[in-house]
Structure formats: C-alpha cells, structure tokens
Amino acid sequence: MKYIFFLFIIILFLYSCKSDKIEYKPIGYFHSEYTMKTGAPRQGVLEPETKGQIILYEKYVAGLDVIDDFEYIWVLYHFNKAKGWDAIVRPPGSHHAFGVFATRSPRRPNPIGLSLIKIDSINRNILYVSGVDIFDNTPLLDIKPFLPSVDYVYSKKNKDAEIFLGHHDEDFINDSLVKVFVTGENK
Known part of the structure; x- marks a missing residue:
C-alpha cells in the first residue's frame, strides 16, 4: 500500500510537470496615437496615411539587418487590451455573427x-511606419518581410467572403464599437 501511494505521488508530480504552456517575450512595442478611447482604423492598409513607430528593444536591433530593403513588413503583436475570447463574434459594421476564425477579432x-x-524609415531601433492600425503600447511579438511573390494569392472565393463578412473601406471604428469588439463589454 505504501508503494502504491508513493507511485501515485510520482505520477501526480510528473503529470503536473507536463505543460502545454507556450510563452512569448515581446521584442518591443508599438507607438501610435490610437487608444481604446480614440479607436483605430479597421485595417491599416485602408488608411495608408496613418503613422506610428515600432520601438524595438536594443537586444534585437541586429535582427533589423537588411529589413530596410523591404517596403512592407508583417507585424505580429499581442492584443493586450482583449479580455477573454468568444467563439462567435460580430465585427463592427457587420449585421452578421461569425466564427472567430473567420474574422480578425x-x-x-x-x-x-x-x-x-x-x-x-529606420533610425537604429525605431521603425517609422505608416498604414497603422495598432493601439499605442501594444507589445510586439515578431516582424517579417512582406514578400509579394508568396504573400499574395487572388481568390474569388475570398473576395466574396470578405464582402459577406462586411470587410470594406470604412472610416475609423468609433470608441464604443472598439470597446465592445476588443473587450467584449456591453454585449
């Protein structure tokens, strides 16, 4: 009986050591004029004159080598203002609800x-950028070059889906829609 208890404790310990946890550390942060209160463009490429800065932490500056040879970059970031998640969401401006993976919620x-x-332009660890749709002080996870030869695929099916989802050239999202969409408050 003593050995069974000991074995049970070992199994419990080993099971507790197992982790599905994935951990990322920010490489910097985003600086822009956008906040939860002011809202942000629905998609930055639809508002090309919007400006911001990517402030990269010093230890990652060498990773910017040759990035200035590219005109566009993909920026991955953490939605640090989002609270929880919903399987079904209704994007601002849409009259329909969709599965979260069919949206950019x-x-x-x-x-x-x-x-x-x-x-x-780039000045050491600061990238001056345009076409911005990211809130101020958003943690950055990664930067990747935009490669037109592999990052663009025309699809009639995608275009029809975009229209159905309500993705269209809209002005800025107003502050109440931003609050509901990002935080889930006032549902």
Missing part, C-alpha cells in the same frame, strides 16, 4: 494580431 483564444505595415 482581437477576442481570440490566442490574442495575436497581424498587420501589414509600410516602412517609411
């Missing part, structure tokens, strides 16, 4: 954002 199981942003 920040309220996701893993709140990771993706934006295509234009590089205007």
Whole structure:
C-alpha cells in the first residue's frame, strides 16, 4: 500500500510537470496615437496615411539587418487590451455573427494580431511606419518581410467572403464599437 501511494505521488508530480504552456517575450512595442478611447482604423492598409513607430528593444536591433530593403513588413503583436475570447463574434459594421476564425477579432483564444505595415524609415531601433492600425503600447511579438511573390494569392472565393463578412473601406471604428469588439463589454 505504501508503494502504491508513493507511485501515485510520482505520477501526480510528473503529470503536473507536463505543460502545454507556450510563452512569448515581446521584442518591443508599438507607438501610435490610437487608444481604446480614440479607436483605430479597421485595417491599416485602408488608411495608408496613418503613422506610428515600432520601438524595438536594443537586444534585437541586429535582427533589423537588411529589413530596410523591404517596403512592407508583417507585424505580429499581442492584443493586450482583449479580455477573454468568444467563439462567435460580430465585427463592427457587420449585421452578421461569425466564427472567430473567420474574422480578425482581437477576442481570440490566442490574442495575436497581424498587420501589414509600410516602412517609411529606420533610425537604429525605431521603425517609422505608416498604414497603422495598432493601439499605442501594444507589445510586439515578431516582424517579417512582406514578400509579394508568396504573400499574395487572388481568390474569388475570398473576395466574396470578405464582402459577406462586411470587410470594406470604412472610416475609423468609433470608441464604443472598439470597446465592445476588443473587450467584449456591453454585449
């Protein structure tokens, strides 16, 4: 009986050591004029004149080597303002609800954002960018170059889905819609 108890404790210990946890550390943060109160463009590429800065932490500066040869970059970031997630969401401006994976909602199981942003200039660890749709002080996870030869695929099916989802050139999302969409408050 003593050995069974001891074996049970070992199994319990080993099971508790097992972890599905994935941990990311920010490489920097985003600086922009956008807050939860002001709202942000629905998609930065639809508002190309919007400006911001990517502030990269010093230890990652060498990783920017040759990035200035690219005009556009993909930026991955953490939706740090999102609270929880919903399997079904209704994007601002849409009259329909959709599965979260058919949208770009920040309220996701893993709140990771993706934006295509234009590089205007670089000064050491600061990238001056345009086509911005990211809130101020958003933690950055990664930067990748936009490669037109592999990052673009025309699809009639996707275009029809975008229209149905309500993705269209809209002005800025107003502050109450941002609060509901990002935090889930006032549902």
